[in-house]
Amino acid sequence: MSTSPQQDPKDRPARLTVGVVGAGRVGPALAAALQLAGHRPVAVSGVSDASRRRAAEMLPDVPLVSPAQVLERADLVLLTVPDDALPGLAEGLAETGAVRPGQLLVHTSGRYGARVLDPALRAGALPLALHPAMTFTGTPVDVQRLAGCSFGVTAPEELRLAAEALVIEMGGEPEWIAEESRPLYHAALALGANHLVTLVAESMDLLRAAGVEAPDRMLGPLLGAALDNALRSGDAALTGPVARGDAGTVAAHVFELRRHAPQTVAGYLAMARATADRALAHGLLKPELAEDLLGVLADGTAGTAGPGSAEGDAR
Numbered sequence: 032m033s034t035s036p037q038q039d040p041k042d043r044p045a046r047l048t049v050g051v052v053g054a055g056r057v058g059p060a061l062a063a064a065l066q067l068a069g070h071r072p073v074a075v076s077g078v079s080d081a082s083r084r085r086a087a088e089m090l091p092d093v094p095l096v097s098p099a100q101v102l103e104r105a106d107l108v109l110l111t112v113p114d115d116a117l118p119g120l121a122e123g124l125a126e127t128g129a130v131r132p133g134q135l136l137v138h139t140s141g142r143y144g145a146r147v148l149d150p151a152l153r154a155g156a157l158p159l160a161l162h163p164a165m166t167f168t169g170t171p172v173d174v175q176r177l178a179g180c181s182f183g184v185t186a187p188e189e190l191r192l193a194a195e196a197l198v199i200e201m202g203g204e205p206e207w208i209a210e211e212s213r214p215l216y217h218a219a220l221a222l223g224a225n226h227l228v229t230l231v232a233e234s235m236d237l238l239r240a241a242g243v244e245a246p247d248r249m250l251g252p253l254l255g256a257a258l259d260n261a262l263r264s265g266d267a268a269l270t271g272p273v274a275r276g277d278a279g280t281v282a283a284h285v286f287e288l289r290r291h292a293p294q295t296v297a298g299y300l301a302m303a304r305a306t307a308d309r310a311l312a313h314g315l316l317k318p319e320l321a322e323d324l325l326g327v328l329a330d331g332t333a334g335t336a337g338p339g340s341a342e343g344d345a346r
Contacts (some may be wrong), residue, residue, distance in 0.1 A: 047135070050105030051075040051090070052098045052120070054082035056167035057139050058111030059089035061201060063174045065107070066090075068200035074101040085169050102129040107197075110138040110148075118147055125150035137161050137197070141217035144185035144210035159194045160185040160213070163203060164220055178202040183216055185209070230302075233295050240291055266313040273303050274310040276320025282327045304328050 047070045051058040054077030062072045075086045076098045083095060102108055102124060112120055117140050124130050132155025136148055141162040148158035162183040167173045182203045186194040195205040208216050231254065238246035260268035272280040281303060288296050307324060310316035316324070 046070055047106045048073045048104060050101035050108045051086070052101050052108060052110050053077070053112035054086040054095075055111055055113075056085070056169035056173070057163065058109050059086055059169075060167060060173035060177070061109055061111070061139065061163070062093075063089050063171070064177050064201040065197075067174070070107065070200075074104040076101050081169075089171065098124065099127060099129040102131065102134065105134075107135040107137065110136060114140045114142045117143060121148050122150045125154045125156075128154075130154040130156045133157065135159060135193075139163065141183060141220060142214055144208070144213045145187060146210060157190055157193075158186065159190060159197070161194060161198055162208075162217075164206075166224060179204060181206050183208040183213070185213060229298075233292075233298070237288075237292060237295070266309050266315070269306060269310050269313070269315055271306075273306045273324065274315050276316050276324050278320070278323035278327050281324060285327070300328055 047065075049062050049065050049070050049072045051062050051072070051074070054075050059075070062075070066072055072090050072093045074096050075090055075093050076096060077083050077086050086093065086095060096104070098120075110117065110120060117138055121136075121138075130136070130151045134156045136151050136156045137159045138148060139162055140147070140160065141164075143160060145152075145158045145160050147160075148156065152158050160183070163177065164181045164183060165173075165176055167176075180203045182198040182201075182205055184191075184194050184198060184205045185208050191207070195207075198205040231250065234250060235246040238249060243249055257268070272284070284299065285296060288299055304325075307316060307321065307328065311318070311321055
């Protein structure tokens, strides 16, 4: 085994110059991760004051320039703009001649694969779609969170190894996603991550309304265990009144939600129906108990009876 000291990444010769178009939460973090791997950020573009502050914090001494100037200076360009802005950006950069042959153009949209960069491809660019399956804060902690983070990778076959290598250099784990599967892949992540935030926030609001002083402290261990169990066991981890078929308890929940937080009723019913379907399919919910439960969930006026009624008895 070699005993020679390992070279600090900062002392390695830079292999690629890196530019960022769109200094939101993602771009500066990925550029900083590439810098740790020995690449050299040379330019970043950002419009808002928040973007400029973020770039200054995450990529100090890297000049803020126009998007065209970013492409002029960088071998590898990160296009980290909102999904809906990406097609127009790719077309505009190609039409203005900003794209250089042989230039690596990397977008981080979950929705799109590599084809959204076809205008740049026709101009000679090398298109890659590298989407980190991670939520970003816009702070240096994001670089640490990339360690072990999965990236949805889509690229022309001849660029697949290059795309996967870049992900590994950023500390991530490449996961190949077919071009036609990108929208479904992105929907799955949004369903799990974005909606989770909404569910947790609504749960904390309800606990506060019930008099709980520290809902975050109450929910932390419960949600942590539920997430761990779900990732390990899938549908087998389902618990609670829906999975048990406790129609009376569910009716009581709906009654209370209509009184105290009517805006949450639709979401509760939708998730309860989905939970019931999965519990039935997995054999957790007994068919003889499912009929009453599904009746409660299907009735648009479910839960209007008081908690003292047969329907509202939470046992």
